[in-house]
Structures are given as C-alpha cells and as structure tokens.
Amino acid sequence: MALLEIRRLAVDFTGPRRVRAVDGVDLDIGREECVAIVGESGSGKSQLLLACVGLLAANGRAQGSVRFEGRELLGAGDPAAAVRGGGIGFVFQDAGGSLTPHLRIGDQLAEAAVAVRGASWQSARADAVRMLERVQLPAAAQQCARYPHELSGGMRQRVAIALALMPRPQLLFADEPTTALDVTVQADVVALLAALCRDLGMALVLVTHDLGVVASLAARIAVMYAGRIVELADAERFLRQPRHPYGAGLLASVPTLAAAAGPMATIAGAPPAPGTAFAGCRFEPRCGRAEARCRVEDPALVAGDGGLVACHFPLDAGPQP
Amino acid sequence: MLAFIARRLLVAIPTLAVVVALSFALTRAAPGGPFDEEQALPPEIRANLEAAYGLDQPAHRQFVRYVAGLLRGDFGPSFRFRDFTVTELIAGGLPVSLTIGLAALTLALAVGIPLGAGAALARGRFLDRLVMGLAVAGISVPVFVIAPFFALVFGIWLRWLPVAGWEPGRATDLVLPVATLALPVIAYVARLTRGSLLEVLRAPWIRAARARGLPQRAVLLRHALPAALLPVVSYLGPAAAAVLAGSLVVETIFGLPGIGRHLVQGALNRDYTLVMGMVIVYAVFMILLNLLADLAYAWLDPRIRHGRRA
Amino acid sequence: MTGGLWRDALRRLAADRAAITGLVVLGLLTMAALAGPLLVDWRQDQIDWEHMAVPPFAVEGHWLGTDRLGRDLLVRTLHGLRVSLAIALAATLVALVIGVAWGALAGYLRGRTDALMMRFVDVLYALPLVFFVIILTVVFGRGPVTLLVAIGAFGWLTMARIVRGQALSLREREFVEAAIVGGAGTARIVVRHIVPNLLGPVIVYATLTVPQVILVESFLSFLGIGIQEPLASLGNLIADGAREMETAPWMLAVPAGCLVLLVFAFNFLGDGLRDALDPRDR
Numbered sequence: 001m002a003l004l005e006i007r008r009l010a011v012d013f014t015g016p017r018r019v020r021a022v023d024g025v026d027l028d029i030g031r032e033e034c035v036a037i038v039g040e041s042g043s044g045k046s047q048l049l050l051a052c053v054g055l056l057a058a059n060g061r062a063q064g065s066v067r068f069e070g071r072e073l074l075g076a077g078d079p080a081a082a083v084r085g086g087g088i089g090f091v092f093q094d095a096g097g098s099l100t101p102h103l104r105i106g107d108q109l110a111e112a113a114v115a116v117r118g119a120s121w122q123s124a125r126a127d128a129v130r131m132l133e134r135v136q137l138p139a140a141a142q143q144c145a146r147y148p149h150e151l152s153g154g155m156r157q158r159v160a161i162a163l164a165l166m167p168r169p170q171l172l173f174a175d176e177p178t179t180a181l182d183v184t185v186q187a188d189v190v191a192l193l194a195a196l197c198r199d200l201g202m203a204l205v206l207v208t209h210d211l212g213v214v215a216s217l218a219a220r221i222a223v224m225y226a227g228r229i230v231e232l233a234d235a236e237r238f239l240r241q242p243r244h245p246y247g248a249g250l251l252a253s254v255p256t257l258a259a260a261a262g263p264m265a266t267i268a269g270a271p272p273a274p275g276t277a278f279a280g281c282r283f284e285p286r287c288g289r290a291e292a293r294c295r296v297e298d299p300a301l302v303a304g305d306g307g308l309v310a311c312h313f314p315l316d317a318g319p320q321p
Numbered sequence: 322m323l324a325f326i327a328r329r330l331l332v333a334i335p336t337l338a339v340v341v342a343l344s345f346a347l348t349r350a351a352p353g354g355p356f357d358e359e360q361a362l363p364p365e366i367r368a369n370l371e372a373a374y375g376l377d378q379p380a381h382r383q384f385v386r387y388v389a390g391l392l393r394g395d396f397g398p399s400f401r402f403r404d405f406t407v408t409e410l411i412a413g414g415l416p417v418s419l420t421i422g423l424a425a426l427t428l429a430l431a432v433g434i435p436l437g438a439g440a441a442l443a444r445g446r447f448l449d450r451l452v453m454g455l456a457v458a459g460i461s462v463p464v465f466v467i468a469p470f471f472a473l474v475f476g477i478w479l480r481w482l483p484v485a486g487w488e489p490g491r492a493t494d495l496v497l498p499v500a501t502l503a504l505p506v507i508a509y510v511a512r513l514t515r516g517s518l519l520e521v522l523r524a525p526w527i528r529a530a531r532a533r534g535l536p537q538r539a540v541l542l543r544h545a546l547p548a549a550l551l552p553v554v555s556y557l558g559p560a561a562a563a564v565l566a567g568s569l570v571v572e573t574i575f576g577l578p579g580i581g582r583h584l585v586q587g588a589l590n591r592d593y594t595l596v597m598g599m600v601i602v603y604a605v606f607m608i609l610l611n612l613l614a615d616l617a618y619a620w621l622d623p624r625i626r627h628g629r630r631a
Numbered sequence: 632m633t634g635g636l637w638r639d640a641l642r643r644l645a646a647d648r649a650a651i652t653g654l655v656v657l658g659l660l661t662m663a664a665l666a667g668p669l670l671v672d673w674r675q676d677q678i679d680w681e682h683m684a685v686p687p688f689a690v691e692g693h694w695l696g697t698d699r700l701g702r703d704l705l706v707r708t709l710h711g712l713r714v715s716l717a718i719a720l721a722a723t724l725v726a727l728v729i730g731v732a733w734g735a736l737a738g739y740l741r742g743r744t745d746a747l748m749m750r751f752v753d754v755l756y757a758l759p760l761v762f763f764v765i766i767l768t769v770v771f772g773r774g775p776v777t778l779l780v781a782i783g784a785f786g787w788l789t790m791a792r793i794v795r796g797q798a799l800s801l802r803e804r805e806f807v808e809a810a811i812v813g814g815a816g817t818a819r820i821v822v823r824h825i826v827p828n829l830l831g832p833v834i835v836y837a838t839l840t841v842p843q844v845i846l847v848e849s850f851l852s853f854l855g856i857g858i859q860e861p862l863a864s865l866g867n868l869i870a871d872g873a874r875e876m877e878t879a880p881w882m883l884a885v886p887a888g889c890l891v892l893l894v895f896a897f898n899f900l901g902d903g904l905r906d907a908l909d910p911r912d913r
Binding site for chain 2: 754761762763765766767768770842846849850853854855856866869870872873876877880883887890891894895898899902
C-alpha cells in the first residue's frame, strides 16, 4: 500500500463562475519516495496539494478520494486535520509569508513540536535549535530569539522548512519552495530538501515549474496540464525521452548552456483560462502534433513504455520534433 | 522599550504645545470678555477685576504668565467660580470622570473584542448577523439618546438602578453611566475586530500554521488574534475621545460630579480659564492613552519595536 | 474608474436591501423635512394654550403630541430634521472640499511637502476635536453658522488621509506619469486626473461623514451650545425630552426616534456604497 493514494480527485471553486482547478487526478506516493509535479502556473498543482490536506480556500470543494496510510482525508468535518503536520508537512511557495510575524522563530518551532507531537516545551526548544542547524541556518541558537522580519528571504525559507519538519511528517509537500528565492540559493535549498528527506526517511512531493530543479532529485515526475496529469514517468526516462508533446515542450524550454546561444524554445500559445470547457484534448490548441481526432476525443491516461501518458499520438523513441 | 517611550513622550510635547497655544489664541480672539454680561459694572471695578486676572496686559504677556502657571500645575483662577481655582475644580471632579471613563473603555474592549471575534468565526451565520446588526445600532444611536433611554427604562420604569446621583463607593451608581458610555465603543470595537480578524485569517501564515497541524484554538489565539487586534489598538485614541465626549452627556444626565459639567458650564459662561484648563486636561489624557496604544501596538507587532515603521 | 465598474457598483448597490432601504428612508425623511412643515397647521414656535404636553394621537391636529409649552411636536421635529440635515450636508461639503484638496495635493506632491502636510493632520487628529468645536462655539457665539464652520473645519482630517492614500497610489499610475511627461501643470493634473479617480472612496466616506456630523451637531445642541431655542434641532429637542421623560416620554421618543432613523439610514447607505464600490471585503 502506498503512503498516499489519490483517486479521481477533483477540485472546484465556486464564485461568479464555477471553475474546475483539478479534474480527476490519480496519483500514488510511496514511502520515502520523491515525486515531482511539473507544469505551468494555473495547471492545478498547488490546488492538488492543498486539497489533500484540507486547506483549500473557503470557496473550494474537493471530490474523490485521498487516503493517507489507508485513512480517508476528504469528507465532512475536516478529517485531514489529523494528518496535517505530523503526517503531511507543507512548505509553501511564499516562505517569508508563512511565518507568523509577531512570534519569535524559536517559539514557533517549539510550538509545532509541542502541539502536534506532544513534546515538552523544554525538549521542543532544544529540538528547535537542532532543526535549525539541520537546515543549515547559521548561528541557529541565536536565531531562535529573533522575529521573522529580522531574517533574510533565504533564511526565512530555511526556517519555513524547519517549521514544517518539527512535527516529523512522513510526507512533505513542497509547493515551489524556491521560486521566491535568489537563483544562487535555489539549488542549495533543493539539495537541502533532498538530503533531509533521505536522512529523515521522509517522502517528498515537490511542485515546481522548473525542470532543472527536479532533474537531480525526483524518482518520478508527474506533468500536469489544465487540471490533469498528462504524463507520469520515471524521472530518468522522462528527462531522456518525454512522451507527451507538452512534457517535451517543457523540457525543451529548459535553458541549457549548450542552447543558450540560440533563441530559447517556448511552447506556443498560453494555457487555457480557468473554467474553459474541453471537448477533446486539453493541449490540442497548442500542440504541433494535433490531428482531427484530438479536437473531439479526450485522451485517457494509459500505460506505455515505463509510464503513463494521455496522448493520442505520443512521441516515440528518436529525436524530438 | 524605555527609549521608545521617551521618543513618544517627546513627540507629545509639540502636540500639547499646539493645544495650549491654539486654545489660548482662540479664547483671546473672542469678541467680548468674561465680564461683559455683568451689567452695571462700574468702570473702575471692571478695571480692577481685569487687572486682578491680568486681562489688562498685552496678550503675549498673558500667554507667558499662563504657561508659567501651567508648568507649576496652576490653571489660573476661574472667572466664574470666584472662590475656586481651575485646578481645584478639576481636581474635584477628575476621580469621578476617570473612574467612569476608564471603566467604560475597559468594558468596551472586554465585550467588543470577543463579540467581534465570535462574529468573524460565525461569518454569515446567525451570530454574525446579530452582532453586526447590534453594532450598526450601537454606532447609529448616540450616547445622548441611550442615556435618557436607559435612565427611563432601568431607573424610572423598572427601578433596578438609581437614575442619578453619586455616592463614593456605591457601585450601582456606575452601572448605567458606564454601560451607556461603553455601548457605542463596544459596537465599533466589535466591527473592527470582525473585519480585521477575517482579513488576518486569510493571511498565508495562518494557512501555514494550520498546515503545521496546530489546533484551531492555538491558531486563533496565538497566531491570528494578536495581529487582528492592531486596528483595535489604533482605535483606542479615537475611542477615548468618544468616551470623553460622551462623558459630558452622561455626567449631565446621571448627575455625576465629574469634570464634564465644567466644560459645558464653562463654555456657556465664557469662563475661559476653566474651558482652557479642561481642554488641556483632556488633551493630556488623550496623549497618555495614545501612548498606551502605541506601547500596546509595539508589544503586538515586533516590527514597530524595532523601528521599521513609524 | 471606467463606466463598467460604475455600472457593476450600481448593480451591487441595487441588490443590497439594507442600502436601498436606507436610501428610501432618506428620501422620505428629506421630503418630510422640506415639505412637511407646510402641511401641518402649526408653526414651530406657535403655542396651543389649550393643549400642553398632550401625548401622541390624543388630540386632533397634534399627531405626535405637544411639548409642555403646547408647541406641536411633529412640526418641531420636522424643523429640527431640516436644520440637522442642512447643517450636516453643508458641513460635509466644507469637509469634503478641504479634505480632498489637502489630501490630493499632499499625495500628489509626495516627499517633504506631503510629510509636512500630513504631520499637520496628525497633530490636529490627536486633539480632542469636540472640545475645540466647543471652544469655537464659545468664541464665535452659538448658532448654525458657527456650528457649520466648526464642524467642517475639523471634519476634513479623515477625508484628507483617505484621499492622500489614494492619490499616492494614483500618482504611480501610467496615465498620471503620461500627463506629467506631456508637460501638464500640477494644478491641472490634480484637478483633471487625480480628483476624478478619487470619486469612489470620496463618495463612500462622505456618505459616512454625514451621519457623524449629524451626531456632533445634535450632541452640541443637546448640551445647549449648538442650535438655540426657539429654533428647533433634533439635539435640543432630545435635550428637552430628556428633561421631561418621566412625565412625557414621547417628547424624548419622537425626536430621538427621528434622529436614530436618520443616522441608521445614512449608515446603511454608506456601508452599502462601500461594499458596492469596494467589493473586496465581502
């Protein structure tokens, strides 16, 4: 049994218009496994994670099933509350904003251990210092007495990671944890996350739109487009040979030193506006390989060549188009 | 923290100076003097009177004299209550006014904050609608309507509480005046708390605190409420002003021997020194409360303490 | 703000029952204040020697009763309403003009001028304003004009702050930058570009200022330093009523009810306008 089992998960937002942000996602996360979810902004990656831990915005509603160690997390009465923190930790995109501004760093860290694990304040405080050392925050003991606004953005990000780890989760969701950071420290933070997962025996779901970040880190990669997973594959295989045209496009648009001389590859067109209705394949309007069938028939996610792909005309071996 | 207080007190000095100068200038600019209404005052007696009060001297001389007196705690003689100095009049009424004023402010915070927080948590439901309806009523119905209404209902018809009067130590005398004064402030505080708590609950760090698995109570009390109280703290100054203004009415209607009566009577009698003394006392009170509000603000928000803002 | 946004705001306002009720009540009260006194057979200072202190509906012709001098309470209340409304609207207008000009200029000029202008507002803000209004009425005599000037002179502070905040952010917008680059003068930019775009918040705040001014005016009249007898204002009518409440509670209830209704209506309308023009906080 996988640690986390997501089945037919759909997320809707009510408002002036009804918007479906996640549309029928199936995904398993194994123990100590690292999975990356990639896709453009608005593809539903963040809402997928928020739905799993019951933290959707007030007008959001999740349907389907999410099980953590066999326990259902969706439904009335916020059943996900039981696994938040201790079962599933969460590192948000805006790490600076995820620290409570009026509480000292040390107090926030200790509180997380006390409230979730039932640790004593004394041991929790000692733990807090150790955790700050672990995320490689310089002068960890002194930082405990400081307030979030006294730290730099990169330091706050490390504190946010430490905060999520204090209750000792078995699974960590990291939602674009490096976007708000300087390019120079992005790689450090990702490497840190990978090391922490390995050391703590923790599974990791890393959401990003930066394929460069995941290349070294993830065992599997899920590509999301317009609320669906369109390709799910071993990272190594995906990076070598993506099968969905969208995945290939994403990969081609990663700047490399070799390609830096020429114009940067991009995917033509823009992602569909939220709430768009689809008859056929969601990617068809932007796809160079689209044919008549793609306009009318929605491709299912089917197995093939060491992964899953939702495309009528997946790319085969050989050079990319 | 001490430096912070010192800095704030230093800022208060110009404000106080403006109050003194402005009120002095205004009273001296007034057409007619305090002795105009007393007819048939022989010219020599009038001249004596004016000399006795220093009114025959040039304005800047009078001002210097007045400020020098202020620094010694002397507000000068009252023009009307000939046997009393303004200092005596104020000292006599201050304890009563301070008691009801501070009691009303405390009550307003103690009731308004929980009401507003409750309404925010029950957003859109019955409790929310009820509290917000009452809040609009509390803001729309002025003290000078509530006061006689309360006196009529609880004092005259139901006979639960004394309508008027004051005996030191009799707590029942305080109930109606304090409740009357507190009501509009409760309404405003509840509205402010609700609005700001709703805003804070949308903050990313509240979502992060919940994602860490903290229980709802801790999220609310430790993480949300202190931040949500900042606007309420900022409102303390205006709230104090509202209570002070209300105390003029309340002291009149409930027959309390506070200082509020002196201001109205002084204004009606053109008793300049009394009115000025009152305004200065009120200004000092306001400045102290604003300082208290600043301190509370700094205590709630570490960014202020470290001088990042303001 | 474009026409579409105004249309949206209007639609939201029309859907807000409390705001529409407030608007209707305000319309009725205004009509009553303007036309009402003409329809009643009594003048406000006319004494009916045969009917002193009669309760409402007890005597033909005095529908809301009389005070202890035998003056018709309905006509006095309507006159009081007229005075309160007139002073409130005029004082709000004074506050509006000063506040918008001050705030728009400070926000537009920015820098040291802005700091100085707003510091001045801060100092005035820290003063107990009601007391300064009292001093002003003492100095310049009691009466409607003094009241109007005094209230207007202090009522502009909050307006100035709101407008300044808006102006500061407008200053950064492209069309203002474009006008500056185009060589338009300061006065022209403030009048043509800044002020029109402030309209939304200004309307909302003005609507919420009117009831506050009504309350201050009635408060001063209640204390005896506002509108003077025999002229009626809601404030001095309530003060009269409070003195007689044991024997003639209607003398308190009628003007107090009228005042509360008026202030309620303005507050509901103001809240509705704010929600309509700034739907963020719903």
